[in-house]
Amino acid sequence: MPEIFEVETLESYRIKSLPGSAFYIPDFISAHEEQFLLEKIINVPDSRWTALSHRRLQTYPTQLLKGSILPTADALPTWLAIPCVSRMKQFGIWNDSPHLTANHCLINRYEPGEGIMPHEDGDVYYPMVATVSLNDAIVLDIYRKELNAGGERVLAHRIYQEPRSLLITTDLIYTDYLHGIQEITIDKNIGPSTISNWKNLTFDTQQRVLHQIGQQQQEERQTGILPDDRMYVKGADIPRTKDRISLTFRDVKKVRNFSAFMRKS
Ligand SMILES: O=C(O)CCC(=O)C(=O)O
Ligand SMILES: [Fe+2]
Structure with missing residues (x-):
């Protein structure tokens, strides 16, 4: 080769x-x-x-x-x-x-x-x-x-x-x-802007993390922690x-x- x-x-x-x-x-x-x-x-x-x-x-x-x-x-x-x-x-x-x-x-x-x-x-x-x-x-x-x-x-x-x-x-x-x-x-705040090798990860992991970020955002909006007009900037918290x-x-x-x-x- x-x-x-x-x-x-x-x-x-x-x-x-x-x-x-x-x-x-x-x-x-x-x-x-x-x-x-x-x-x-x-x-x-x-x-x-x-x-x-x-x-x-x-x-x-x-x-x-x-x-x-x-x-x-x-x-x-x-x-x-x-x-x-x-x-x-x-x-x-x-x-x-x-x-x-x-x-x-x-x-x-x-x-x-x-x-x-x-x-x-x-x-x-x-x-x-x-x-x-x-x-x-x-x-x-x-x-x-x-x-x-x-x-x-x-x-x-x-x-x-x-x-x-x-x-x-x-x-x-x-x-x-x-x-x-x-x-x-728990490894906290995992996401596209916080992980240096985000683009190198498997598609599967990227999808799973993004899905979890979406769920966290929804929960925080529902409980009022995150006001409706504020952008969600946190990453996913992933338990070991x-x-x-x-x-x-x-x-x-x-x-x-x-x-x-x-x-x-
Ligand atoms: O477990 C790891 O990935 C790091 C281990 C390490 O830094 C070492 O053994 O020197
Ligand atoms: Fe080391």
């Missing part, structure tokens, strides 16, 4: 309203593939999970050593490599990374109300993250690194991640911003009903026994 075709294909998934380069591919995996991955992730001994204060975590192929070195020459297990990483490669996304592939995957599991504090992923990884979302949708918040004059975080963008989607964040979004998931049970599981694929820069890794992958 000529490379130019691959680049053009990824280009059509660009989130145009974000600075730098970010891409969102809805339905990156099928419902069947999602189910297969969920079974692999959920049917493990409890000891496979690391319990953190507001989420649970599995790490593949293994945790990093001190100094952020990936200690193993083993590639990711096949069930993570195919179809997720193999399909990413068809889009050419690892063409410039040091090992030409994702060599590491964090699996985060968030119950409704759980999240992850604003943070940056830093220098340990090639500056690109490819995140596959499973089971439920969630909003990823993108913050400026600098606090405002009042010392508060400034929310710059909101990315709505549907189940089965792939989100790719790189360059400016990776280096100049923080990202986090709020510890809330199930655990959201994310697969965060990255290329760890430092690998022990790199040549063996390249032979095996």
Whole structure:
């Protein structure tokens, strides 16, 4: 396949309203593939999970050593490599990374109300993250690194991640911003003007959200909260009903026994 075709294909998934380069591919995996991955992730001994204060975590192929070195020459297990990483490669996304592939995957599991504090992923990884979302949708918040004059975080963008989607964040979004998931049970104010990747979402989600906004408007008019002559400007409030599981694929820069890794992958 000529490379130019691959680049053009990824280009059509660009989130145009974000600075730098970010891409969102809805339905990156099928419902069947999602189910297969969920079974692999959920049917493990409890000891496979690391319990953190507001989420649970599995790490593949293994945790990093001190100094952020990936200690193993083993590639990711096949069930993570195919179809997720193999399909990413068809889009050419690892063409410039040091090992030409994702060599590491964090699996985060968030119950409704759980999240992850604003943070940056830093220098340990090639500056690109490819995140596959499973089971439920969630909003990823993108913050400026600098606090405002009042010392508060400034929310710059909101990315709505549907189940089965792939989100790719790189360059400016990776280096100049923080990202986090709020510890809330309802993602509020979801709509065309509040979500950076609104145009990239599935038609199904767009229709569902617009329908809900219409219903909220009608309820607020009926109860008198919204006077008849005022325009309704709020988005939909969408409850998180199930655990959201994310697969965060990255290329760890430092690998022990790199040549063996390249032979095996
Ligand atoms: O679950 C996510 O989508 C975000 C996870 C994350 O930011 C991380 O593991 O560094
Ligand atoms: Fe992160």
